Amino acid sequence: xxxxxxxxxxxxxxxxxxxxxxxxxxxxxxxxxxxxxxxxxxxxxxxxxxxxxxxxxxxxxxxxxxxxxxxxxxxxxxxxxxxxxxxxxxxxxxxxxxxxxxxxxxxxxxxxxxxxxxxxxxxxxxxxxxxxxx
Amino acid sequence: xxxxxxxxxxxxxxxxxxxxxxxxxxxxxxxxxxxxxxxxxxxxxxxxxxxxxxxxxxxxxxxxxxxxxxxxxxxxxxxxxxxxxxxxxxxxxxxxxxxxxxxxxxxxxxxxxxxxxxxxxxxxxxxxxxxxxxxxxxxxxxxxxxxxxxxxxxxxxxxxxxxxxxxxxxxxxxxxxxxxxxxxxxxxxxxxxxxxxxxxxxxxxxxxxxxxxxxxxxxxxxxxxxxxxxxxxxxxxxxxxxxx
Amino acid sequence: xxxxxxxxxxxxxxxxxxxxxxxxxxxxxxxxxxxxxxxxxxxxxxxxxxxxxxxxxxxxxxxxxxxxxxxxxxxxxxxxxxxxxxxxxxxxxxxxxxxxxxxxxxxxxxxxxxxxxxxxxxxxxxxxxxxxxxxxxxxxxxxxxxxxxxxxxxxxxxxxxxxxxxxxxxxxxxxxxxxxxxxxxxxxxxxxxxxxxxxxxxxxxxxxxxxxxxxxxxxxxxxxxxxxxxxxxxxxxxxxxxxxxxxxxxxxxxxxxxxxxxxxxxxxxxxxxxxxxxxxxxxxxxxxxxxxxxxxxxxxxxxxxxxxxxxxxxxxxxxxxxxxxxxxxxxxxxxxxxxxxxxxxxxxxxxxxxxxxxxxxxxxxxxxxxxxxxxxxxxxxxxxxxxxxxxxxxxxxxxxxxxxxxxxxxxxxxxxxxxxxxxxxxxxxxxxxxxxxxxxxxxxxxxxxxxxxxxxxxxxxxxxxxxxxxxxxxxxxxxxxxxxxxxxxxxxxxxxxxxxxxxxxxxxxxxxxxxxxxxxxxxxxxxxxxxxxxxxxxxxxxxxxxxxxxxx
Numbered sequence: 001x002x003x004x005x006x007x008x009x010x011x012x013x014x015x016x017x018x019x020x021x022x023x024x025x026x027x028x029x030x031x032x033x034x035x036x037x038x039x040x041x042x043x044x045x046x047x048x049x050x051x052x053x054x055x056x057x058x059x060x061x062x063x064x065x066x067x068x069x070x071x072x073x074x075x076x077x078x079x080x081x082x083x084x085x086x087x088x089x090x091x092x093x094x095x096x097x098x099x100x101x102x103x104x105x106x107x108x109x110x111x112x113x114x115x116x117x118x119x120x121x122x123x124x125x126x127x128x129x130x131x132x133x134x
Numbered sequence: 135x136x137x138x139x140x141x142x143x144x145x146x147x148x149x150x151x152x153x154x155x156x157x158x159x160x161x162x163x164x165x166x167x168x169x170x171x172x173x174x175x176x177x178x179x180x181x182x183x184x185x186x187x188x189x190x191x192x193x194x195x196x197x198x199x200x201x202x203x204x205x206x207x208x209x210x211x212x213x214x215x216x217x218x219x220x221x222x223x224x225x226x227x228x229x230x231x232x233x234x235x236x237x238x239x240x241x242x243x244x245x246x247x248x249x250x251x252x253x254x255x256x257x258x259x260x261x262x263x264x265x266x267x268x269x270x271x272x273x274x275x276x277x278x279x280x281x282x283x284x285x286x287x288x289x290x291x292x293x294x295x296x297x298x299x300x301x302x303x304x305x306x307x308x309x310x311x312x313x314x315x316x317x318x319x320x321x322x323x324x325x326x327x328x329x330x331x332x333x334x335x336x337x338x339x340x341x342x343x344x345x346x347x348x349x350x351x352x353x354x355x356x357x358x359x360x361x362x363x364x365x366x367x368x369x370x371x372x373x374x375x376x377x378x
Numbered sequence: 379x380x381x382x383x384x385x386x387x388x389x390x391x392x393x394x395x396x397x398x399x400x401x402x403x404x405x406x407x408x409x410x411x412x413x414x415x416x417x418x419x420x421x422x423x424x425x426x427x428x429x430x431x432x433x434x435x436x437x438x439x440x441x442x443x444x445x446x447x448x449x450x451x452x453x454x455x456x457x458x459x460x461x462x463x464x465x466x467x468x469x470x471x472x473x474x475x476x477x478x479x480x481x482x483x484x485x486x487x488x489x490x491x492x493x494x495x496x497x498x499x500x501x502x503x504x505x506x507x508x509x510x511x512x513x514x515x516x517x518x519x520x521x522x523x524x525x526x527x528x529x530x531x532x533x534x535x536x537x538x539x540x541x542x543x544x545x546x547x548x549x550x551x552x553x554x555x556x557x558x559x560x561x562x563x564x565x566x567x568x569x570x571x572x573x574x575x576x577x578x579x580x581x582x583x584x585x586x587x588x589x590x591x592x593x594x595x596x597x598x599x600x601x602x603x604x605x606x607x608x609x610x611x612x613x614x615x616x617x618x619x620x621x622x623x624x625x626x627x628x629x630x631x632x633x634x635x636x637x638x639x640x641x642x643x644x645x646x647x648x649x650x651x652x653x654x655x656x657x658x659x660x661x662x663x664x665x666x667x668x669x670x671x672x673x674x675x676x677x678x679x680x681x682x683x684x685x686x687x688x689x690x691x692x693x694x695x696x697x698x699x700x701x702x703x704x705x706x707x708x709x710x711x712x713x714x715x716x717x718x719x720x721x722x723x724x725x726x727x728x729x730x731x732x733x734x735x736x737x738x739x740x741x742x743x744x745x746x747x748x749x750x751x752x753x754x755x756x757x758x759x760x761x762x763x764x765x766x767x768x769x770x771x772x773x774x775x776x777x778x779x780x781x782x783x784x785x786x787x788x789x790x791x792x793x794x795x796x797x798x799x800x801x802x803x804x805x806x807x808x809x810x811x812x813x814x815x816x817x818x819x820x821x822x823x824x825x826x827x828x829x830x831x832x833x834x835x836x837x838x839x840x841x842x843x844x845x846x847x848x849x850x851x852x853x854x855x856x857x858x859x860x861x862x863x864x865x866x867x868x869x870x871x872x873x874x875x876x877x878x879x880x881x882x883x884x885x886x887x888x889x890x891x892x893x894x895x896x897x898x899x900x901x902x903x904x905x906x907x908x909x910x911x912x913x914x915x916x917x918x919x920x921x922x923x924x925x926x927x928x929x930x
Contacts, residue, residue: 021238022231031228038220042213045376054197057372064368072231073361079169081569082176089180092597093187095684099700100195100633103688106697160495160571170497170570177562181600188604188634192619195630281615290623292616307625313617317608 020077030071037064145348148240153342155349168351175355179362182325186366189318193373196314200306207311208374210275210301212266216375219262220367226255227364230333234357237350242340245353249337252360256330263323274298275312315374322366329363332356399801399898414499415901417799419506420484426509427481428868430472431785437465439861442823442854448844458840459526460541466529467546471553472513474780475642478649479560479595480509482791483588485799487564489892489899490582492573492908497566501559508556515549518542528838530639533620533631537612544613547606554603557645561595564588573891575910582890582914583659583672587652590676594641594648594683602638605631629694636687644683647779648676650787651718654743657790658722660888661737662729665915668721675714682711692763701760708758715751719744732886735809739790742817743783750778753828768838771831774824782820789816789867796871797885801898801929802878805870812867819860826852884924889917897929 041060049056070076075083143157145164161167197204233248270276274296283293295309302308336356339345345353400417410418441462444452453461484502488495496502519525522542527535536543568589572581609631611617618624620631651672659666666672688696688704722744731737753775757763766772797803830849835842842850884893895904912919 019238022235024232024235027228027231027235031224034224034227035221038217038224041372041376042217045213045372053377054373057377058369061369061372065365068227068361068365068368072227072364073358079173081173085173085176085180086183088597089183089187092684093184093191096187096191096601096633096637097194099688099703100191100630101198102703103629103633103697103700104195104198104627106699107695109697109699158499160493160497160499166570170566173569174498174501174562174566177565177596178558181558181562181596184597184600185604188601188608191634192608192630195627196619196625199627200625285616287623292618292624294615307618309616310618310625313615314619317611317617 020074022071022074026071030067034064034067037067147343148346148348151242151343152240152346153344155344164349171351171355175358179358182362186321189314189321190369190373193314193318196310200310203302203305203308203311204377206302206305207308207315208377210270210273210312211315211375212269213375215262215266216371219259220371222255222258222262223364223367226252226259227361229255230357230360233336234350234353237340237345237353238347240346242343242346245340245345246337249333249340253330253333253337256326256333259326260323263319270312270316273301275302276316318370318374322363322370325363325366329356329360332359397896398900399896400901401800401898403901412503414495414503416484416488416496416499416502417899417903419502420481420486421799422506423476423480423484423509424482426506426513427473427477430468430513431477432868434465434469434473435861435864437461437468439857441465442850442857444840445842445850446854448842448847448850450841453840455840456526459528459838460524462838463526463528464520464524467525467550468516469780470529470642470646471550472509472516474646474784475557476509476553476560478653478784478788478791479557479564479588479591480506482653482788482795483560483564483649486795486892487567487585487588488571489895489903490585490890491567491571492576492891492904492910493567493571494902494904494907496563497571498563501563505556505559505563508552508559512549512553512556515545515552519545519549530635531606531609532635533609533612533626533628534622536609537621544610547610550606551603554599554606557595558599561592561599564592565596568592573908573910576891579670579673580910580914582892583655583666583669583676584649584652586673586676587648587655590680591645591648593677593680594645598638598641598645598684601634602642605634605638608634629691629696632691632694633687636690637684640687640690641680641683643776643779644679646784648679650743650784651676653787653791653794654722654740655718656888656890657736657740657794658725659915660794660886661732661734661740662726663732663887663917663920664725664729665917666721667724667727668717669915671717672721675717678714679711682707682714686711686758689758689763692760693767705758705760705763709755712751712755712758719748719751734793734886735804735806735813736790736794736886738810738813739786739793742813743786743790746778746782746786746817746820750775750783753778766831768836769831770827770835770837773837774827774831777824777827782824786816786820789813792871794886795892796874797881798892798897798899800875800878801881802874803881803885804874804878808866808870812863812870815863815866816860819856819858819863822856823853823860824856826850826856880928882925883927883929884921887917887920887922887925889920890914 037060041057041064044056044060045053069086075086142159143161143164145155145157147154155164157164157167161170229248229251233245233252236242236244236248267276267278271278277294277296280293280296285292292309295312297303297308302311333356336345336353339352400415401421410422413419440452441458444450444458444461450458452458484496519542522545523540525531525536525539525541525543525546527539527541527543531543531547568581568585608617608619612620612626616624618626620626620628622628655666655672686704686708688700689708692701692705753771757766757772757775793804793809826849830846831837833846835846835849881897883897885897886893891908891910894908
């Protein structure tokens, strides 16, 4: 490759490729939406929805997170592979959540299958103690 | 001619206050360098998500096991301070995004200003965090001076969980909520400090004119890191402060 | 056969006299310590993991010598616990996980892709130094008193034991990031640095294997990181998260631990599969049977491996329904694995088989892995595992896959690429002897363990009832045989560096890009950047001249 002289209009190759540059207005809109949603979160927490409390809080947080990811972190205009990468991390994380919580939630549900049984009486003669034993 | 026998690709500076960027020699084009670094950084962010995710998994698990402890524990946290911190971080995310945009459009002064504001946001967050921890200390819910003390197996009492007022009496394992709260917020706080340090490093580079429309990669990547810090707090805030 | 038509756009470069290669192009300590060249980093890894292997092997030898007598011969019970823990921890974290990606992967992957280096060379160097730091910390943990929890660090014992658990936890945390960064680097390299014309389905299968491994490294290892961190926090300030006295659940530790450690065993074995794929093809001079099947099966194994971790916890007190689910899912991982095994055998069938050292190790792998894999399926059956859990049956199973399969594949890869990397050949006769001795020694060591495990001999016991004595002694004799084989191997490999014959430009007649670069490779891997115009494993493109041209 010869040394690149930038006098001719080769800028597409020399620059980073076509870059989407977000507008300031867009960023401001996203910020305001996020602040509003924060207010909603706080407001919603004042009302007791019972078991759905956690779910509602996480749902609103997920919406906020999606805004940050898509717009502030630019993922909306990013390559497919970067999108796949971050989505996979949430996917595999949810596997961890799912199985551990499912285990815990179903632990007492199996009746007599998986309970402690009375230990069987069992004789084992201890070998004569050697000088270098325990 | 460089020692390896071929020329490196150089991205020119768009103006006299900037410096050109030499693409690393094992890459053929600037696009390749940019996309490689970005993909690599997203992979790193994925690992951070999984690392923190483990902590969230522990939170959910024990929330299910001891709902009363978590309800009562959460009520001891000041949700107003938490909300202020959330607002501070969201604002700092905005300033960071604006800072990256300024670097992309070769606006050196604006980049410095927005990055500086972001660092201020980080400092503000940590100051509020300090006051929160101080309050916990005063109530005996986390006595920092005794944090690494000996656990007395005979009485079953933890040296750092003294609960002077007795707010957590009557729920099982009251310390568990505060231990998880401390661990999650402290590790998050560590990332805030690291993020602030990285932004200061970006400001140094910006002052030297290293970042411009032709090469803004480090600013972009540090911005991604900062947004991740914000993301984690977006989930932490409702879980710790609001759900109870 | 004398067809000599070079049909790939890159020719095997015949060397000028005294040609510069990556080893001699610059000299001095710092040119190696601060190198950004993936091949030098790979060599440093090779030395490091080699030493770790010998250290782990030493602990293994001590374990087996101790178990010669039913009452134990060498150690107090508490000390014995430390010795087998060290064997496991050193082998798993310092050898089996990092070895193939760090050494052979680093050196060969960019060559196979036609790239000049990995995508992020400075990160690569950092990965190596993180490995080194982890190794130093692990050694420090021994000095500070060792640890006796078993390599699995189960709570609550790991919270109470007065040992260097935090130190080794820190070592594992650091080693985890070494692994993550290597995986990250390989993923970016495969996505972004392939040579022109190299589509995904023209990549050699070693690359596919390393890619699948890297996915696991990036997605699973962070959970190990947070797990050891939490254990350290528990010990330091009593979080209560795993400690039942403080309201914690030790089974949660096991969930976190095995969420990583099951995919970890595939991090260990997938690169080995990749090496075997290369070796069966080159040494039968036949394209891989079922190339796409093998490629996809690596990804399938990677994904399924995230769904089965509970099969390590069948006797720990999980919910029965969770256990049903994990057992059921465990059987599925056998399917892609079997696809590979059959495809390899089908590749060799009617090929032009060369029974050289790499091929002997490969054949040994195929036999041993069949046993190792099948016994894994046996253990995956919930009702059977209730009886076999924590017995020597499990120990035999995982040594068949880890030592008999992964280590043998590693040896196969070493012998296969040795002439490429160093430009010298080792003594073929001694190599074949060593392989046979290792094979005999290995089976003598571990076959009896299946039997005594199924008859009830528990694992990690310092003493045992006399009825198992014959099995233990056979096993110990096997280890001594195996150690001799390995010692012989180390001897002739090291000797070849000083007194070895010249290798040929293309020693075995491979047609992937790694064999078409100059031997040994220069710093930038290729004199002219290659373009790929043919399918991978197309032996009609083989340049026989390069097989007869010596290196110097």
